[in-house]
Amino acid sequence: MTATASPQATVLAEQHLDRPTRPAKHRLSRKALGWQIGLYALLIVLALVYIYPFLVQVATSFKTDAAAAADPISLTPQPFTWAAYERLFLNSDFPVWFGNSVVVTVFVTAGRVFFNSLAGYALARLQFRGRGIVFAGLIAVMAVPTVVLLIPKFLVINQLGIYDSYAGMILPLLVDAAGVFIMKNFFESIPPSVEEQARIDGAGTFRIFWSVVLPMARPALITIVILSFQGSWNELSHFVISTQSPELTTLTKGVASLASGQLSQGSQFPLKLAAAAIMTIPVAVVFFIFQRRIMNASEGAVKE
């Protein structure tokens, strides 16, 4: 909660500081005013460049194929049609893809929240022989580029007999080293006195972790939830190498196959853009709900 309050606090402080320095109306010279207008104009143009493509995406998903090609830039579909969405939901595997993405995302997010915080707590608080090695190992793991792991992951998934199954899709994504670090850093930032108290009262290590430490870690846990949600919802390459059957296709893989024209003839941009738009909605919703925290999370990561 403190994290959400602080930006507002600084904004208030800024306004407070601004007030005494700004009473004279003629303080802004004509030149400065020109600069100010130029700055806003520039920012608005830039914002338009960043936002307009998404508006076009939504608008085009309601256009007919012919209209999408004839007028690719307007935001008003003429004629307006639900055809793309009808086709996606009633006449394609799209609902299956969506369902698979939901299943994977839920399991991966839950797993990461639990396992990352467990390991993060151990690395932050528990003294055990080999902790340094575990820590160094995690750093080494983070340095391995994911794309290099495509073939290796397939080999092991295949060898374990979990190729083309939910297990193969979910298990390898269930933990991530970066998340362990976020949790470790967080646990190190809270004072150990509360745990010491619980320990003296006779609580076991897991008990302390579960009912004393974890409730205090809410801000960090939310960060993990956001990151794993985005990560697993947007994941493509892992599902490309771990599945092949249509029943296990996720949204990313399914929409990618739509894009490369495997399921459709002609360009069919409204259909593809509708699929991409629906795929974007869940991450967009999470983004807007946790907006402030996302911004702070990425900022906090550098401050270390």
Add this chain to the structure above:
Amino acid sequence: MSALSPAPRRAGSSSGIRRGEAAAGWLFTAPVLIILGVFLLVPVLMALWVSFSDWTGRGSPFSSNVGFVGLDNYAAVTTGGGLAERDFGTALRNNAWYVLLVVPLQTALSLFLAVLVNRAILRGRGFFRTAFYFPSVTSSVAITVLWLFLFSSSGAINEVLSWLGVNGPNWFSDPSGVVHNLLGAVGVTSGPAMLTDHTLLGVSWWDWLAGPSVAMSAFILMAVFTTSGTFMLLFIAGLQNIGGDVQEAAMMDGANGWQRFWRVTLPQLKPVLFTVLTLGLIGTWQVFDQIYTGTQGGPGKTTLTPAYLSYSSAFLSQQWGQGAAIAFVLFVIIVALTILQRFVLRDRPVSRRRIRQYEVPGAGTPRPRRVPGAGTPRPRRSKGGTR
């Protein structure tokens, strides 16, 4: 197990209360260790074996009919003289241009956005920040689909270009290199024999210098579009950590806004700059999702990247050994470039020549971190001046 030998303890921890901690420590980290071990460490070792074998994707790579072929797979993609080598060379060429353009562009743009958004007096800062960051949260698949539409022959980009009287290319079907096109515009359509006769990795020097294809350029713009928001946030955080006092001191010395940015702000942003460049460098060598979704390497293999080539050699052409070999070469490239970049951007002791400029006659030891304002004679570039 490790409870038998007492672990070195931090001062102040009482051992009586902390009994069983070693077991708990291992237990707590076990899920992470097992999963990362099984799905990361073991796979890398297996793939290393595959890269030295002639496995064809049938059965287990450890069965007795799979043979050890030494460095054959590595040789095939780097010196074989065949299609595998040419494909790998082409993929490296494509990705090198991609990195060369995306990394500076995204760094500059994100820094620019951060400076704009970070102005002290700015209404709607939250809105602008959100607008610039939003593309970063969407999936690469969704963005690629959008890009295929925007950059299609009758798409929005060509529509805008036509307003300006420019006849836009058919972006994702145009394999011609941008540098070649520019040279073609001034009448140079074929390279000198010196460049066309000699090859590196099966690709002639003339083709190495072709530049990114028009299709790849669209992907380059996409990468800049989607990553600038994330890096903008890093730069904003860095800017907010900089105290205002040095700025004010420079202002008192009469430095104008431009000088303050280059001589005062930027040197202080060096750690963030370092992070952004490192992340950018690592990320841009791993182009896979966009290619898989959008072009599958076409047109004319000009959007082929090592990451996609590694995938397609193994999964589509069943050349598992070569695919794994490409992945490891890519790994080495990424590590080597990261180390090189660390070396180039390392903190150097300030050179004598530079120190002299900071020296105030009669004063004590100069403080290199104090950056001069406008008064001092111009030290050319305050960062990375000496390569």
